Amino acid sequence: MATEAEAIANDWGGGVHPxxxxxxKLGMWLFIxxxxxxxxxxxxxxxxxxxxxxxxxxxxxxxxIVFSSVMTLVLLSSSLTMVMAVSASAKRxxxxxxxxxxxxxxxxxxxxxxxxxxxxxxxxxxxxPFALPSEWAEKWPGASPLFGATFxxxxxxxxxxxxxxxxxxxxxxxxxxxxxxxxxxxxxxYWHFVxxxxxxxxxxxxxxxVDASK
Amino acid sequence: MSAHAESEHFAGSNKLFISIWVWxxxxxxxxxxxxxxxxPVVYMLVILMGASIIKAALIVAYFMHLRFxxxxxxxxxxxxxxxCICLLLVFFPDSxxxxxxxxxxxxxxxxx
Numbered sequence: 001m002a003t004e005a006e007a008i009a010n011d012w013g014g015g016v017h018p019x020x021x022x023x024x025k026l027g028m029w030l031f032i033x034x035x036x037x038x039x040x041x042x043x044x045x046x047x048x049x050x051x052x053x054x055x056x057x058x059x060x061x062x063x064x065i066v067f068s069s070v071m072t073l074v075l076l077s078s079s080l081t082m083v084m085a086v087s088a089s090a091k092r093x094x095x096x097x098x099x100x101x102x103x104x105x106x107x108x109x110x111x112x113x114x115x116x117x118x119x120x121x122x123x124x125x126x127x128x129p130f131a132l133p134s135e136w137a138e139k140w141p142g143a144s145p146l147f148g149a150t151f152x153x154x155x156x157x158x159x160x161x162x163x164x165x166x167x168x169x170x171x172x173x174x175x176x177x178x179x180x181x182x183x184x185x186x187x188x189x190y191w192h193f194v195x196x197x198x199x200x201x202x203x204x205x206x207x208x209x210v211d212a213s214k
Numbered sequence: 215m216s217a218h219a220e221s222e223h224f225a226g227s228n229k230l231f232i233s234i235w236v237w238x239x240x241x242x243x244x245x246x247x248x249x250x251x252x253x254p255v256v257y258m259l260v261i262l263m264g265a266s267i268i269k270a271a272l273i274v275a276y277f278m279h280l281r282f283x284x285x286x287x288x289x290x291x292x293x294x295x296x297x298c299i300c301l302l303l304v305f306f307p308d309s310x311x312x313x314x315x316x317x318x319x320x321x322x323x324x325x326x
Binding site: 018019037047051052054069079083086142188192193204 | 224226228231232235238239242245246248249250252255258259262263265266269270273274277278279283284286287290291294295298299302303305306308309310311312313316
């Protein structure tokens with residue numbers, strides 16, 4: 001274990017390993033950088049529309065807020081199980097790591113199922129990407145019909161990332177004997193990033209559109 | 215984490231990660247609570263974004279392990295992303311302008 005002073009000196013050492021991570025891990029970090037800009041652009045586009053239009057605030061406590069809060073809990077817990085997987089993998093406990101990774105992927109699948117149910121509620125109310133349900137249009141006169149476009153676009157993009165992450169994690173779990181520890185850690189990076197994005201989507205999409213009337 | 219010859223470099227104990235998880239849950243609970251006390255939307259936005267940035271920082275630092283990586287990597291990744299995201303704010307003056315161009319209706323029914 002290096003002392004603090006040595007560690008700081010080494011931080012600027014550079015040399016042949018400027019980042020002290022493998023090329024795959026660096027690649028994942030670069031991907032995460034670009035993907036975070038994708039989501040930022042989507043959320044900024046949503047904020048742009050919302051600031052320039054009358055906007056509905058339709059989410060009732062049940063089902064929308066209850067579902068989205070439980071989904072947040074599920075996703076945060078899946079991050080914890082992923083950390084446990086990486087921690088087990090670091091100690092070369094491969095079968096324990098595999099179980100934690102599978103638990104993570106199953107929590108991710110739970111998130112998708114809950115989100116689909118939540119989408120179904122809204123679709124049944126009559127929300128589409130380019131039109132509001134007629135009740136909403138009456139309650140919030142002049143409200144932008146693009147509510148659905150931003151809602152389905154952003155949460156759909158996030159859900160696609162969760163889905164991809166589940167597949168990725170199942171593959172990592174299946175091949176864990178052949179993979180290096182760093183590969184498990186890289187899959188963890190991706191998964192935590194998906195969790196991180198939800199930490200912005202949940203308040204911006206759901207909590208700022210709570211229907212507090214009634 | 216003990217520096218076993220066998221095990222890989224991995225800092226942070228399970229206890230630490232569980233406490234981070236609890237903090238994340240508490241911040242989320244606080245955010246949901248905030249949705250139900252009637253605050254002006256600007257305050258809501260500022261507090262919610264503040265809490266979300268804290269949550270994101272906790273996830274990146276501990277779960278994504280960036281706090282335990284070399285400073286070179288942190289300085290390569292974080293400032294570039296933060297600056298690019300801040301640059302996106304350049305669109306907002308146009309958004310506020312567009313709001314005033316809209317037909318506001320006979321009564322003052324403007325909503326947030």
